[in-house]
Amino acid sequence: MDIVYDGSMDKRTFKDVLGQTIQQLSGQDPDVVYLDADLMSCIGTCQWSAENPTRGINCGISEANMIGVACGLAATGYKPIVHTFGPFASRRVFDQVFLSAGYAGNDITVIGTDPGVCATFNGGTHMPFEDVALYRTIPTATIVDITDVPMLVSVLRQYKDMPGVKYLRVGRKNSAQVFADGTETPVGPAIPLREGADACIFASGIMVHEALQAAKLLEADGVDAAVVNVFTIKPLDAETVKRYAAKCKNVVVTENHNRIGGLYSAVCEALARENIAKIDVVAVNDEYGEVGPQDYLQQRFGLTAAHIRETVLQLVRPDAR
Amino acid sequence: MPLNQAKQQELERFALEIRIGILEQLKARGFGHVGGSLSVADALAVLYKTQMRVDPKNPGWPERDKLVCSKGHAGPAVYATLALLGYFPYEMLKTLNQPGTCLPSHCDRNKTPGIDMTTGSLGQGTSLACGMALGERMRGRDTRVFLIVGDGEANEGQVWEACMFAAAKQLSNLVLLLDVNGKQLDGCTKDVLDTLDLGAKIRAFGFDTVEIDGNDVCALYDALERTRQGGDKPFAVVMNTVKGKGVPDVENARSNHSMTVPADQWAVWQSALIGRLG
Secondary structure, three states: OOEOOOOOEOOOOHHHHHHHHHHHHHHHOOOEEEEEOOOHHHHOOHHHHHHOOOOEEEOOOOHHHHHHHHHHHHHOOOEEEEEEEHHHHOOOOHHHHHHHHHHOOOOEEEEEEOOHHHHHHHOHHHOOOOHHHHHHOOOOOEEEEOOOHHHHHHHHHHHOOOOOEEEEEEOOOOOEOOEOOOOOOOOOOOEEEEOOOOEEEEEOOOHHHHHHHHHHHHHHOOOOEEEEEOOEEEOOOHHHHHHHHHHHOEEEEEEEEEOOOOHHHHHHHHHOOOOOOEEEEEEEOOOOOOOOOHHHHHHHOOOOHHHHHHHHHHHHOOOOO | OOOOHHHHHHHHHHHHHHHHHHHHHHHHHOEEOOHHHHOOHHHHHHHHHHHOOOOOOOOOOOOOOEEEEOOHHHHHHHHHHHHHHOOOOHHHHHHOOOOOOOOOOOOOOOOOOOOOOOOOOOOHHHHHHHHHHHHHHHOOOOOOEEEEEEOOHHHOHHHHHHHHHHHHOOOOOEEEEEEEOOEEOOEEHHHHHOOOOHHHHHHHOOOEEEEEEOOOHHHHHHHHHHHHHOOOOOEEEEEEOOOOOOOHHHHHOOOOOOEEOOHHHHHHHHHHHHHHHO
């Protein structure tokens, strides 16, 4: 896998790429149908949908109905891709996704944009730190926390033809590019980004960039930290998680999500019976979100490279202070 | 053309057989959603005998008309109808809610031949039916989607989201049958959460709407025939029904959403209906 990470930010925004990819998939596959709940303008699909009203369906501000309509379309053989903001794509429609999609066997892709602190100026009401936790409880659901543009494109391409409930969380702004353009990131396997002997950082989404920065800081501390991108939170690649945990003995999990129910929980569940590593977490400490710029929010909720470094150091050198 | 007398008698007889089939299921377990199953028996009889293009030997036929029973607890009524039409053996009705059954309380498309959509969490079937109707239209099929919604179910906000969607997207291949039986689990709908004038509401939401006696096969037939005329609006048939219709003890019971009674009582009620078959 071609890693091009140098810490710099991609000039492309997720929202532009998301909108363009949906349109491309729709052009390539006549069964792809895109539904939105009055947030088309947020991912640049408004005009295209107006021109292609049977391919881009605006359901208005009625997320519950949108999920049901998508499931009805799935029952007619279509491959619906549903978009709204993360809080509405998860907690607002949980019963609809659980029953009309999951239980009823209607295969849909749900995209929740602006997960966690990415909700910035929409504030605490719009800041889902629980979306992954909710989706994890849906039997056989697939959950991906997107890291960069190439991964977004790759996962969307895969999602449209996969069975079941597929949830994708991604911001709308730009992020640090990790993978070379055109890289395929198969849903499932975790992706080691950096090898290390002393500790392993499991990260997803925007925290991959922070984890890689933390590993660099730790280098100066004389700590050799591995970084693994566990972008597929469900089904978790437990084998890779166990392998790195056994090798490094110290594990820090970091996610833009509540520490309850998300990647940290999934990793703990995978390692619970293994007794092979010490585990700690850099995630939201069971709090509600609040308003502000993303850099402020990452500080506020402890989601930075510095926090990861601190946590790793405490694991590796518990007696140092 | 209105129903001739022979056809009317055939439909009434089929509705009676559906009611007998409902009791056949509930008798085996001793309890179940009797009231709301009996109230829609006549509608199901008219739908499956005069409106729906279906093939019991080929339940997955894409060109078939679809039924979404959004009040999923009326499963026993739909199961009785499907069994009588030959989707599965009548004997299977005895397995309602037994471990491993294909006939759970609430409709499940993955378990029962002929069930077109899974329902049970009230309100959700309305959106599913809208998606199906839209999908059928996008596929270029001349199929219709029939959607049964309860009046108690109309408490759910999702019902009205879906109604807005159906009208906005001009889903004229969607027929909503609203079962206004006047009762929900905790009592009369007007006491629990008054839905006021449902016909006026649905009309205001943009449906071509007729209001009829929903336990009268002739009225049902006339209303449903009208829905064939096309146009650019979805259709609504507001069916004023009696919860527990056909079994006087159930009709008169104060609480008849779900009833638990001894097997011999179910048998007495069933025998009375069988007696009316002649």
